[in-house]
Amino acid sequence: MLQINELSHSYGDHTVLRTMDLRVGEGELVSIVGPSGCGKSTLLRCIAGLIRPTSGEVLLNGTPIDGVPDDLAVVFQDYSRSLLPWLTVRDNVALPLRRRGGSRAERRSAAEGALKEVGLADAGRKYPWQLSGGMQQRVSIARALAYRPSLLLMDEPFGSVDAQTREDLEDLVLQVHQAEGMTILLVTHDIDESVYVGDRVVVLGRNPGRIRAELPIELPTPREQITTRSDPGFVRLRAEVGRLVRGAAASGDPDDSDAEPPGTKTVSATTQDDATPDDTTPDDTTPDDTTPDDTTPDDATSPGGTADGAGVEGAVSGARGGKG
Amino acid sequence: MSEARTSGPPAATATGGSGAEPAKDAGSTKDAGTEDTGNRPGPAGGRTRRRTPRALSLLTSGVGRLWLLALLIAAWELGTRTAGSDFYPPPSQILKALHEMWFSGPAAHLFLTDGALEDFRPSLTNLFSGWIIAAVGGIVLGLLIGRSRVAGAMLDPVLNFGRSVPPPTLIPFLLAVLDLGTQLQITTIAFGVIWPVLLNTIEGVRGVDRLQLETAKVFGISGTLRLRRVILPAAAPKIFAGLRVSLGFALILMVISELVGGGTGIGARLTLAQQSFQMPEMWAGIVLLGVLGCLFNLVFHLVERRVLAWHGGARRNDA
Numbered sequence: 015m016l017q018i019n020e021l022s023h024s025y026g027d028h029t030v031l032r033t034m035d036l037r038v039g040e041g042e043l044v045s046i047v048g049p050s051g052c053g054k055s056t057l058l059r060c061i062a063g064l065i066r067p068t069s070g071e072v073l074l075n076g077t078p079i080d081g082v083p084d085d086l087a088v089v090f091q092d093y094s095r096s097l098l099p100w101l102t103v104r105d106n107v108a109l110p111l112r113r114r115g116g117s118r119a120e121r122r123s124a125a126e127g128a129l130k131e132v133g134l135a136d137a138g139r140k141y142p143w144q145l146s147g148g149m150q151q152r153v154s155i156a157r158a159l160a161y162r163p164s165l166l167l168m169d170e171p172f173g174s175v176d177a178q179t180r181e182d183l184e185d186l187v188l189q190v191h192q193a194e195g196m197t198i199l200l201v202t203h204d205i206d207e208s209v210y211v212g213d214r215v216v217v218l219g220r221n222p223g224r225i226r227a228e229l230p231i232e233l234p235t236p237r238e239q240i241t242t243r244s245d246p247g248f249v250r251l252r253a254e255v256g257r258l259v260r261g262a263a264a265s266g267d268p269d270d271s272d273a274e275p276p277g278t279k280t281v282s283a284t285t286q287d288d289a290t291p292d293d294t295t296p297d298d299t300t301p302d303d304t305t306p307d308d309t310t311p312d313d314a315t316s317p318g319g320t321a322d323g324a325g326v327e328g329a330v331s332g333a334r335g336g337k338g
Numbered sequence: 339m340s341e342a343r344t345s346g347p348p349a350a351t352a353t354g355g356s357g358a359e360p361a362k363d364a365g366s367t368k369d370a371g372t373e374d375t376g377n378r379p380g381p382a383g384g385r386t387r388r389r390t391p392r393a394l395s396l397l398t399s400g401v402g403r404l405w406l407l408a409l410l411i412a413a414w415e416l417g418t419r420t421a422g423s424d425f426y427p428p429p430s431q432i433l434k435a436l437h438e439m440w441f442s443g444p445a446a447h448l449f450l451t452d453g454a455l456e457d458f459r460p461s462l463t464n465l466f467s468g469w470i471i472a473a474v475g476g477i478v479l480g481l482l483i484g485r486s487r488v489a490g491a492m493l494d495p496v497l498n499f500g501r502s503v504p505p506p507t508l509i510p511f512l513l514a515v516l517d518l519g520t521q522l523q524i525t526t527i528a529f530g531v532i533w534p535v536l537l538n539t540i541e542g543v544r545g546v547d548r549l550q551l552e553t554a555k556v557f558g559i560s561g562t563l564r565l566r567r568v569i570l571p572a573a574a575p576k577i578f579a580g581l582r583v584s585l586g587f588a589l590i591l592m593v594i595s596e597l598v599g600g601g602t603g604i605g606a607r608l609t610l611a612q613q614s615f616q617m618p619e620m621w622a623g624i625v626l627l628g629v630l631g632c633l634f635n636l637v638f639h640l641v642e643r644r645v646l647a648w649h650g651g652a653r654r655n656d657a
Contacts, residue, residue: 064552088556095549099652100571109567110557143652161557 015040015197016061016165021070023056029222030056033070036216036225043191043198045212047205049259053223054201058169061199062088074165083165084113087158091170093150097142097157103129104138107157114161128160129153131193132186148179152186159190168200172207181239184211188237205256209248210237217258227258427618432625435618439607440626461592461603464520468527469588473581476532480539481565484573490540501537505530505587506594513598523595523603530591531584538580542573575649578642585638589631 016038023031030053038044048054059065061072063082072079074086087110090096097106107125116124129138132152134145142150151171158166168187172180184207191198202208208215212231219226233247242248411429418428427435440454447455483489483497509526516522546569554560554568570577596605608623643650 062556064555082556082558084558086556088553090549090553092549095547096553098550098553098568098571100574100648101567110559112563113558141648141651143648143655157557 015075016199017073017076018061019071019073021057021060021067021072023053023060023065023067024222031060031067032222032224034223034225038197038199041195041197043187043200043211043213044216045208045214046199046201046216046218047203047208047255047259048218048223048226049220050203051223052218052220054203054218055169056223057218058088058167058199058201061165062086062167085162085164087161087163087166089151089154089158089166089168089171091173093147093154093174094142097150097153099141099143101141102138103134103140103142103145103153106142106153107138107160110157110161124160125156128156131159131190132156146179148175148183151175151183155183155186155190159194164196166196166198168198170201170203173203180207185237185239187211205259206243206252209233209251209255210239210242215251215255217255219261226261229255424615424617427621431618432621435616436622436625439619439622456602457604457607460520460601461596461605464523464527464595464603465588465592468524468591469531469585471524471528472530472532472584472588473535475528476535476580476584477539477577480536480577481543481569481573483536484540484543485569490544497533497537497540501533505591506598509595509598519601523592526595527588527591531587534580534583534587535577536580538576538583539573542576543569545576546572575646578646582635582638582642585634586631589627589634593627 016036018034018036021031021034021036022029034057046054046057056065060067061079063072063079063086066080074083077083097103098109101109104122104125107128108121111121111124114121126135126138129135132155134149134152134156137145137149137153142153145153154171171187172183175183187198187200188211200208200211202211209231215229215231216225217227217229218224229251231251233242233245233251415428415430418426440451440457441449443449443451443454450458483493505526508529509522512522512525516525550568550572554564559568592603593605593608596603597609604623604626608620611617611619611623
């Protein structure tokens with residue numbers, strides 16, 4: 015449904031995206047992950063029709079995008095600025111529906127329905143600033159849902175909420191995706207999140223931004239925060255994506271060797287995710303995690319809960335620090 | 339702007355230190371936005387009530403201030419009585435004149451005398467006509483100029499010049515062109531008070547958050563819907579600050595236009611009293627104008643607080 019052909023974009027002399035090709039199928043949920051400065055947001059803006067790429071084209075259902083397509087919605091990271099503070103939650107959700115026609119009552123009930131879907135059935139009469147950050151982002155999601163887009167873009171939607179809320183919202187996205195079947199493109203800098211949520215992960219490299227790798231994520235589908243995250247498959251994929259992102263962050267071609275299949279060295283690779291400064295040393299040498307390579311599966315399953323929890327938080331805070 | 343704004347009593351609280359901004363931010367809308375939010379804590383922090391320690395807060399609370407006012411009036415009464423000068427009648431006499439001239443009418447007329455109706459009606463009509471014309475004109479022009487980068491850049495010097503011309507200096511010109519009376523007075527007021535509204539609207543419109551505009555674009559909110567539901571509300575806090583300053587100016591210009599233009603109204607009554615050496619009556623006019631100014635400010639504040647309730651709430655939450 016979405017087809018990106020040789021997309022390039024530059025701001026003056028600075029090339030942000032270079033010859034990018036990407037295809038997204040109907041109903042797919044694709045995570046786009048990459049280090050900061052890899053042009054994730056620029057890519058998303060090009061798809062949304064908010065900026066016109068320097069060259070190349072974006073096709074939505076076969077039609078080139080020129081201006082914002084009318085069956086596309088965006089959930090922005092900065093919910094507090096994206097929601098209008100002078101409108102109630104319900105009016106925020108209902109306002110875009112003007113374009114769809116229908117009576118005021120119909121728009122209102124559609125808004126109420128969408129709010130219910132994101133678990134905010136009672137918040138309609140409140141103002142956005144009376145809600146917590148996570149709830150505000152739910153309102154943004156409800157606004158996008160009520161709009162009934164065929165393509166939903168999410169621009170680091172959970173970048174400014176706490177870890178617990180973030181997990182809840184990730185599950186909400188999965189639930190919504192399952193219920194509505196729309197195509198979703200989720201941009202994130204969080205490696206765990208990209209793997210947990212996505213059907214497919216697209217890793218971007220930077221200087222200039224380009225697609226570094228695409229990985230299908232074949233994990234059991236009703237995903238669940240604890241079990242999915244301790245699944246050996248998840249651990250392996252996270253490590254792989256992590257390595258790709260780190261390689262991308264280092265921004266040099268020599269790092270491409272890191273992109274080799276990680277095999278048994280996954281655990282040390284994940285800890286490498288957390289221990290930011292020493293990533294010059296490849297793989298094994300991290301002393302903290304003492305476990306030798308062979309014990310990987312056990313390590314991933316039995317003490318997995320705590321170890322993974324730490325990993326998640328490390329990734330979250332690390333990513334946030336990087337974003338600024 | 340800044341000199342003009344600080345001259346009116348409401349100006350200082352309404353816009354704080356933002357007076358110099360519109361000129362500086364002519365080029366970049368982004369700057370206007372960030373500085374705008376940066377300045378917001380200013381006016382709020384200026385309310386002394388929150389900062390004062392508990393003992394002082396009792397003194398400055400409603401009762402305390404009334405008590406101080408009573409003391410000042412008593413001192414005024416005592417001072418003027420001792421001095422016994424005709425130029426400085428004691429407040430009791432002023433109050434008596436005030437009562438006799440304007441407020442001794444029948445209850446059915448809210449105790450207003452015929453003289454009051456005769457004096458207040460033209461004054462207040464002129465004041466509000468001028469102010470409303472300025473408000474509508476300022477907001478409409480401000481929206482047009484604020485939305486267009488080209489127009490903004492081109493008109494900036496003109497606007498700076500226009501607002502720098504002290505409005506009363508136009509009266510001689512207007513006297514030459516227009517007849518004495520209502521038309522002259524309304525024109526003076528409208529021209530004089532349009533600037534704060536116009537400039538604040540431009541600034542407010544330029545400062546609309548880019549993400550709010552992008553959100554509107556993504557969700558197909560365009561045209562008048564976008565104007566009514568996104569741009570105007572976003573600019574409303576600035577527009578209201580401008581309107582408040584304008585209202586203060588409007589009162590000043592109303593009096594000046596009546597002092598110069600003669601005819602009817604509170605200002606004309608004031609001149610008449612002065613010329614016929616009725617000092618208590620003249621002072622009564624001054625006191626009345628002061629009270630009117632306070633009253634307008636209070637009503638405006640209440641309306642603003644209601645209309646911009648979201649703004650106060652959102653701001654408190656950000657902090």
